[in-house]
Every structure is written in C-alpha cells, then in structure tokens.
Amino acid sequence: MGVPAVVTIGVFSDTHVGCSIPKAIGEKRKIAFQKAFSQAIDGFIREKVDYxxxxxxxxxxxxxxPADSVFVKSEFQRLVNNLKNVKILIIRGNHDGTIENNALDYVRHPLAEYFIVLGEKTLIGEPELFDDGKIAVQGLGYTAYPAKKIKEKCDLIGELFSNSKAEYKIFLLHAFIEHLTTIQYVPRHQVISPELIKKLKANLVICGHQHQKHDLYKINNTYILIPGATEAVELSDETTHGYFILSLDKEKITATFHPITPLHRILNIKVESREKKDEKWFVDEAKSRILDLLKANATQKIILRVILNGLIEGDKYLVEEELQRFIANQTEYSLIYFEIKNNLNVPFAPVEIPALETPATIYPQIFSILPEEKQIEAVRITETIERMLEESASPTTGLLTDAKRRVLLERWKKIFETSEKEEKACQ
Incomplete structure (x- = not known):
C-alpha cells in the first residue's frame, strides 16, 4: 500500500513516571516527571502526530x-481525545517489570484499542507485528540478554518485515547500541551490534534505555534513533531532555528534537585541584562558583550538587560544614535541594585498588555452571529478588515474607532440578 505523503510519529522514552530521586524532595521530583510527560503529550497533540x-x-x-497509573492513563486519554485515530505503540523497559508482572498491564484494557504493547511475544518466539499498511512495527521487551535474543529471533523478525507491504519497518528496543552508548563498561551481552541490526531488516530502529539522546544516525541502510529520557533520572545528568517528531515519506526520514522545559534546574559544580590545597581554598572556590550559578538561574527552582575532588591539607568535613552554612543563608534563591559529594583526601602514598565488579559482570560468572538458557532465568530471579527486597522487605528484619520466599524458592528449584536431570541424561 505504501505510505501517504507524510507519516508523523511522536517518539519518547524513559519517562520514569513515579521517580522520586532524591528522596528528600521525592514528591517534588514526582511532579517534575509528570510535568515532563505532559509536555511531551502536548507536543504530540500540537504536531498532530499519526502515531x-x-x-x-x-x-x-x-x-x-495508583496515582501514577491514573495519571498516565488520563494523559494518554487526553492524547486520544485530541487525535482521534492515533495509535500508541510501546515496549516494556526494565523498570516496567517482567513478562509475568508487567506495569503496562495497568494501562492497557479492552476498550483502549489505541494502546498496543509489543515485544513480549517476540521474546518467546511468537510472531507479533503491528502493520496497518502505512508502517510495520515490531519490538523486543526488555531482557538482560538482548543480543542473544535478537540472534535467536532475527529470522522471525526479518521474515515478518519482508512480508509486509508497508514502506517503513520500525523495530523498538530497550537496550544499548554499539558505538552510540554513552554508558561506560556495559556488558557485551547488553549491546546490539551493527551486524545484528542489519539482520532485523528494519528501516528504522528506535532504542530506549539510554537517558542521553542521540540524533538520527545511519548504520548500513538502517536509521537509529535514541530519544533519551524526558527528565533527569540521575542528579549528575545535566543534558537536555525531550522528545522527537519523526516525519516519514517515501524519500527520507527526518527527526526533529523538541526540548522539554524541566520543572527543576539541575546544576553540578565540580571543585577540584591536582595540587594539595587548604580548607579555605576549597571553601572560597566553591562559594564563588555557587553564587555565580545561583545568580545566573535566579528565576528557576534549583537542585544543586557540589563535587569536591583533590588533596586537602586539613579537615575535609570542615569544608562541608562551611558550605552547608553558606547555602542556608542563600534564602533569596529558590534552592530546593543541596548535596555535597565530598571526595577530598589527605595526601597518602598511592595504592592500586582493583576495579569493583558490578552485578552485571558478577552474575554471569556465578551462574556459568548452568546451561545458557538457565543462566538467563537465574539472572531474572536474582533481579526479581533485588527488586522485591527494595520494594517490600520488612522494615524490621529486611527480609521478605515466607510466602514471597516460597515462590522464589520454587523458581530456583525448577532451574536446578531441570539442570540435574539434563546432566544425568548426558551421562
């Protein structure tokens, strides 16, 4: 059928509705993430997007x-009320839960035909394609091993795209793209290579997970777009966040970035010296730079972090106390949160410290005794345990309830019982 003159798509990602970091101003930050979400919806309505x-x-x-769920549903309903035929296509990210416990289930319902979740069936090898003749879209819900999953499913994905008459074939991911990621030390199994992208047979790959945007980029014959987040999830992130408007016609793809005006201005000041300095030097340097930034952003609500690096001759905590007193007196500015990251050290002989390993590198080592497919399930269970401990552990003991532990134990038993049977069968 081909596409009409122009197909317009509003693209956003990593909206993290409900994020309350830092906890000291958690409710204020929740509002900031909601405001950013609403600005993106406003932009999609204004641009009259098709998808x-x-x-x-x-x-x-x-x-x-429940308030976060209601907010998202009402915003999507507002979008649909303004753009009657719009379709919302979405995949699950790591913060949205798992296949079995998917937060997106709280948004979709039988009457919301406009809300289409993709990528879950693809994970288990079943065909799943949105195709209205204008665009064809597939996706992959979050998995800790996206490269492996794409290798396994690329023939199915490629076949569905090849059979489509749509002019544009779009694939949605929540992972990292080789050469485009801004995150250091990402495990290899979480990175998608150009060779894998080519096997998808898509015109366009749109990838979430990375919070810093990357403009439209071409690898071989496939365009890549990383929309980034709509609001800063980490206080160290001062990059501009927003959404994209894609315009597709038969000749080209254009992607226009629209910045979102944040509710809070996040500022980071790094005060450091390669040479040994006294307490007064660090205090004076920090005060001067803090005042300059506060004056330059006097009309905004400010979140301020001061990072102190270097060698100090004296007491590093006295520097911190003096800066806290100084900030307490800056009442004419709308400073809603202040944080000091004190990395100052007294001079000492250098000691080589080995790099700390992360769960992403440790888990594959721990579970290497298992067959590869069991390793993936073991990592999933471990991630589930971490999440459950964070969300529902007893405030007194720090443990889960017996009922919750039993469910997890059954999942562990399945892995090891199956592995033992397979081992005996091979003997």
Whole structure:
C-alpha cells in the first residue's frame, strides 16, 4: 500500500513516571516527571502526530502508585481525545517489570484499542507485528540478554518485515547500541551490534534505555534513533531532555528534537585541584562558583550538587560544614535541594585498588555452571529478588515474607532440578 505523503510519529522514552530521586524532595521530583510527560503529550497533540512510540520505562517501578497509573492513563486519554485515530505503540523497559508482572498491564484494557504493547511475544518466539499498511512495527521487551535474543529471533523478525507491504519497518528496543552508548563498561551481552541490526531488516530502529539522546544516525541502510529520557533520572545528568517528531515519506526520514522545559534546574559544580590545597581554598572556590550559578538561574527552582575532588591539607568535613552554612543563608534563591559529594583526601602514598565488579559482570560468572538458557532465568530471579527486597522487605528484619520466599524458592528449584536431570541424561 505504501505510505501517504507524510507519516508523523511522536517518539519518547524513559519517562520514569513515579521517580522520586532524591528522596528528600521525592514528591517534588514526582511532579517534575509528570510535568515532563505532559509536555511531551502536548507536543504530540500540537504536531498532530499519526502515531506515538514509547521505547520503555514508562514507569519508575513495576509497583507504581495508583496515582501514577491514573495519571498516565488520563494523559494518554487526553492524547486520544485530541487525535482521534492515533495509535500508541510501546515496549516494556526494565523498570516496567517482567513478562509475568508487567506495569503496562495497568494501562492497557479492552476498550483502549489505541494502546498496543509489543515485544513480549517476540521474546518467546511468537510472531507479533503491528502493520496497518502505512508502517510495520515490531519490538523486543526488555531482557538482560538482548543480543542473544535478537540472534535467536532475527529470522522471525526479518521474515515478518519482508512480508509486509508497508514502506517503513520500525523495530523498538530497550537496550544499548554499539558505538552510540554513552554508558561506560556495559556488558557485551547488553549491546546490539551493527551486524545484528542489519539482520532485523528494519528501516528504522528506535532504542530506549539510554537517558542521553542521540540524533538520527545511519548504520548500513538502517536509521537509529535514541530519544533519551524526558527528565533527569540521575542528579549528575545535566543534558537536555525531550522528545522527537519523526516525519516519514517515501524519500527520507527526518527527526526533529523538541526540548522539554524541566520543572527543576539541575546544576553540578565540580571543585577540584591536582595540587594539595587548604580548607579555605576549597571553601572560597566553591562559594564563588555557587553564587555565580545561583545568580545566573535566579528565576528557576534549583537542585544543586557540589563535587569536591583533590588533596586537602586539613579537615575535609570542615569544608562541608562551611558550605552547608553558606547555602542556608542563600534564602533569596529558590534552592530546593543541596548535596555535597565530598571526595577530598589527605595526601597518602598511592595504592592500586582493583576495579569493583558490578552485578552485571558478577552474575554471569556465578551462574556459568548452568546451561545458557538457565543462566538467563537465574539472572531474572536474582533481579526479581533485588527488586522485591527494595520494594517490600520488612522494615524490621529486611527480609521478605515466607510466602514471597516460597515462590522464589520454587523458581530456583525448577532451574536446578531441570539442570540435574539434563546432566544425568548426558551421562
């Protein structure tokens, strides 16, 4: 059928509705993430888009509050009320839960035909394609091993795209793209290579998970777009966040970035010296730079972090105390949160410290005794345990209830019982 003159798509990702970092101003930050979400919806309505695409982490956590769920549903309903025929295409991100416990289930319902979740069936090898003759869209819900999953499913994905008459074939991911990721030390199994992208047979790949945007980029014959987040999830992130408007016609793809005006201005000041300095030097340097930034952003609500690096001759905590007193007196500015990251050290002989390993590198080592497919399930269970401990552990003991532990134990038993049977069968 081909596409009409122009197909317009609103693209956003990593909206993290419900995010409350830092906890000291958690409610204020929740509002900031909602405001950012609403600005994106406003932009899609203003541009009269034909489709909206979201590439994962709609919510901050699977166990979002009822208020967060209602907010998202009402905003999507507002979009649909203004754009009658719009379709919302979305995949699950790691913060949205798992296949079995998916936060997106709280948004979709039988009457919301406009809200289409993709990528879950693809994970288990079943065909799943949105194709209205204008665009064909597939996706992959979040998995800790996206490269492996794409290798396994690329023939199915490629066949569905090849059989489609749509002019544009779009694939949605929640992972990292080789050469485009801004995150250091990402495990290899979480990175998608150009060779794998080519096997998808898509015109366009849109990828969430990375919070810093990357403009439209071409690898071989496939365009890549990383929309980034709509609001800063980490206080160290001062990059501009927003959404994209894609225009597709028979000749080209254009992607226009629209910045979102944040509710809070996040500022980071790094005060450091390669040479040994006294307490007064660090205090004076920090005060001067803090005042300059406060004056330059006097009309905004400010979140301020000061990072102190270097060698100090004296007491590093006296520097911190003096800066806290100084900030307390800056009442004419709307400073809603202040944080000091004190990395100052007294001079000492250098000691080589080995790099700390992360769960992403440790888990594959721990579970290497298992067959590869069991390793993936073991990592999933471990991630589930971490999430459950964070969300529902007893405040007194720090443990889960017996009922919750029993469910997890049954999952562990399945893995090891199956592995033992397979081992005996091979003997």
């Amino acid at each position: 909206v695409i979201h590439t994962g982490d709609l919510f901050e956590r699977r166990t979002m509050s």
